[in-house]
Amino acid sequence: MQFKKYILRLALVLLPVWGLAQTTYLQSGDKQEIILDRMEIEAQKDPVLNFSKTKPLSREYYVNAVRKYLNEDSTGVALSKADRYYIESLLKNNIEWVPEELREDLLSKRPVLNTFYEYPAGFYETHGRDFDLSINPIINFGVMKESNNDQRLFYNTRGALVRGRIANRIGFVASVTDNQERDPSYVQQWISDRQAVPGEGYYKEFKAAGGVDYFDAKGYITFGATKYVDIAFGYDKNFIGNGQRSLFLSDFSNNALFLKLNTKIWKFNYQNLFMELHNAYQREGDVLLGKKYAAMHHLDLSLTKWLNVGFFEGVIFGRSKQFELGYLVPVIFLRSAERNAGSKDNSVVGLDFKANMFKTAQLYGQLLLDEFKLSEMKSNKGWWANKYGFQLGLKYIDALNIKNLDLQLEWNRVRPFTYSHYDSVANYSHYNQPLAHPLMANFNEYLGVLRYRPLPKLMIEGKAMFYVQGKDSTANVNFGSNLFLPNSFGRQNDYGYYIGSGWKTQTAMASLLFSYELKENLFIELNGLVRKQKALTAPIIPTKTSTVLSAGLRWNIGRRDFWF
Numbered sequence: 001m002q003f004k005k006y007i008l009r010l011a012l013v014l015l016p017v018w019g020l021a022q023t024t025y026l027q028s029g030d031k032q033e034i035i036l037d038r039m040e041i042e043a044q045k046d047p048v049l050n051f052s053k054t055k056p057l058s059r060e061y062y063v064n065a066v067r068k069y070l071n072e073d074s075t076g077v078a079l080s081k082a083d084r085y086y087i088e089s090l091l092k093n094n095i096e097w098v099p100e101e102l103r104e105d106l107l108s109k110r111p112v113l114n115t116f117y118e119y120p121a122g123f124y125e126t127h128g129r130d131f132d133l134s135i136n137p138i139i140n141f142g143v144m145k146e147s148n149n150d151q152r153l154f155y156n157t158r159g160a161l162v163r164g165r166i167a168n169r170i171g172f173v174a175s176v177t178d179n180q181e182r183d184p185s186y187v188q189q190w191i192s193d194r195q196a197v198p199g200e201g202y203y204k205e206f207k208a209a210g211g212v213d214y215f216d217a218k219g220y221i222t223f224g225a226t227k228y229v230d231i232a233f234g235y236d237k238n239f240i241g242n243g244q245r246s247l248f249l250s251d252f253s254n255n256a257l258f259l260k261l262n263t264k265i266w267k268f269n270y271q272n273l274f275m276e277l278h279n280a281y282q283r284e285g286d287v288l289l290g291k292k293y294a295a296m297h298h299l300d301l302s303l304t305k306w307l308n309v310g311f312f313e314g315v316i317f318g319r320s321k322q323f324e325l326g327y328l329v330p331v332i333f334l335r336s337a338e339r340n341a342g343s344k345d346n347s348v349v350g351l352d353f354k355a356n357m358f359k360t361a362q363l364y365g366q367l368l369l370d371e372f373k374l375s376e377m378k379s380n381k382g383w384w385a386n387k388y389g390f391q392l393g394l395k396y397i398d399a400l401n402i403k404n405l406d407l408q409l410e411w412n413r414v415r416p417f418t419y420s421h422y423d424s425v426a427n428y429s430h431y432n433q434p435l436a437h438p439l440m441a442n443f444n445e446y447l448g449v450l451r452y453r454p455l456p457k458l459m460i461e462g463k464a465m466f467y468v469q470g471k472d473s474t475a476n477v478n479f480g481s482n483l484f485l486p487n488s489f490g491r492q493n494d495y496g497y498y499i500g501s502g503w504k505t506q507t508a509m510a511s512l513l514f515s516y517e518l519k520e521n522l523f524i525e526l527n528g529l530v531r532k533q534k535a536l537t538a539p540i541i542p543t544k545t546s547t548v549l550s551a552g553l554r555w556n557i558g559r560r561d562f563w564f
Contacts, residue, residue, distance in 0.1 A: 022170060023060035024173050025232075028251050029557075032089070038397050040356065042359055043077055044359050045305035048062065048064070049062070053308070055238070056236075056239070059094050061264075063090060063091065063098070082453040084456075095132075096127055096132040122134045123137060130167045131165075132164045135161070137159070138161055138556050140155060142550055146548045148546070153550075155560065157557065159216075161174075170221060172221045174219030175218055183210070183212075184529075187562045191212065194432050195282065196432035199254065199433075201254040217235075218236045218255045237255055238260065242352075243364060243412075245438075245445075246437070247390070247412065247414065253435055267302040269299075274328065275295075276292075277435075278431045280484050292425050293319075306356045306357070308353065308355075311349075312368075314347070316426045317338075317346065346421040349368075352365060361394065364392075364393045366390065370387035371387045371388075372388055384494055387415055387420075387441075389413060389415060390413055404452060405450075407449070407450055409446075413443070414441045414442070414499075416501060417487045418442075419440060421487065424486055439467060442479060442502065448464040457516055461512075461513040464508075465508065466509075468504065469504075469507070470504050477490050480501070509530065509532075525551070525554065526551050528547075530548075531545070
């Protein structure tokens with residue numbers, strides 16, 4: 001029987017107990033993530049905001065949590081003009097979660113034809129006793145110019161987003177976009193190597209060389225099973241962590257079919273995530289792609305009012321004729337179930353933490369263990385199967401006492417062969433793309449983000465990245481950077497594998513973005529990017545330097561960046 005049948009059966013078991021208010025989630029890359037980040041650090045001890053590791057974030061929880069900070073006298077949190085602007089914007093974008101007595105203050109002064117834009121953030125909205133509906137267009141147009149590249153670079157996205165709820169019991173979200181783009185040369189090379197468009201699924205070539213054309217449709221339904229349990233079922237992306245990257249699960253790859261149970265009670269937030277994924281494949285004609293599955297659990301615990309620790313586990317597996325029913329049990333001991341099934345599957349475990357400090361800083365981190373043997377680590381011989389990675393990061397808001405100047409520093413380090421498996425089915429991937437970090441493995445990476453909002457509607461953002469990675473020297477020699485290769489394929493011996501083993505390369509990137517919000521969720525943007533890649537140990541990987549300038553207009557959609 002197929003995964004969908006098992007998921008639907010599980011949903012039917014849970015459906016009879018539903019009946020309380022449900023929630024939908026903020027879009028990935030939503031501008032409101034910035035203010036929620038800031039408010040979590042400023043408030044420091046907020047019982048709702050501090051559960052921020054599993055994304056996308058709940059509209060219901062976060063709107064109700066942030067709204068109270070508009071009253072500075074009662075909370076003691078001093079808001080800047082930009083903070084107040086973004087909190088009010090959060091309310092305008094989530095009218096269904098704003099008390100009716102407050103909605104009148106959020107009405108547009110001049111609705112279009114007394115029908116459209118009754119509220120500033122909604123092209124069409126209706127909010128009644130048993131039905132809420134919001135419809136918005138999606139537009140993302142832009143042109144780019146890359147040095148040493150005569151191609152016409154561009155991106156062109158058109159679509160629509162629909163969100164609503166029925167009888168305060170069922171929530172629903174659906175978006176569909178039609179997309180054409182021709183990206184900078186390093187992205188085109190990635191597409192050619194991986195036979196995938198970053199973050200997307202099926203695609204076809206578009207006109208001249210390097211162009212791609214793809215259709216992106218996603219959506220989900222949600223319902224509140226009890227006062228403490230929310231359930232979502234659909235086709236979309238999920239993310240676990242507080243960083244720019246995640247070593248557990250990121251939103252870098254394509255959408256996936258998922259069932260998500262989120263339980264929030266007392267000092268716990270526990271998420272169960274079940275997904276249907278696609279095997280790695282070679283692009284050809286219309287064929288049925290192979291399926292594999294994932295089960296992931298994340299438990300977030302507030303040890304104190306300012307410190308959260310988390311426990312993560314996941315398993316990726318493939319079955320030709322059945323689904324492993326033991327992985328549907330929503331208890332946090334997947335490794336035990338995996339061992340009982342014969343230890344054939346790819347299981348990982350992890351720890352994370354997040355500490356809010358001094359009302360201006362947040363320290364966070366992740367530790368992922370794929371395989372690990374302490375005696376081999378102590379010997380320092382570079383045993384190939386010591387597969388693990390870690391992340392350490394710092395967020396610093398209102399840096400140097402400058403309001404709305406925020407800094408973020410992050411270090412990610414992942415050993416060779418991490419996320420890989422002895423077969424090509426159970427590796428940590430989906431639709432020819434990594435499920436976690438886009439660099440996959442065998443790298444040491446440093447990231448920096450500087451974000452400044454001198455005016456409520458203007459954001460200036462600078463980003464920098466530097467990483468060293470060991471890549472495979474030939475098609476038949478595996479140094480552990482490519483998780484798509486079985487970890488026994490091309491491995492010359494069992495020892496001598498360190499970060500940078502193989503053809504050692506380094507890549508540096510820096511960008512500067514100016515983004516101005518013309519009206520609610522409508523942004524005009526200018527961006528400059530410089531990327532340099534060079535080989536440190538061999539000339540097989542050529543030195544490349546790219547400068548890319550871009551200008552664009554986006555409406556009701558997050559930015560599309562290629563930060564790798």
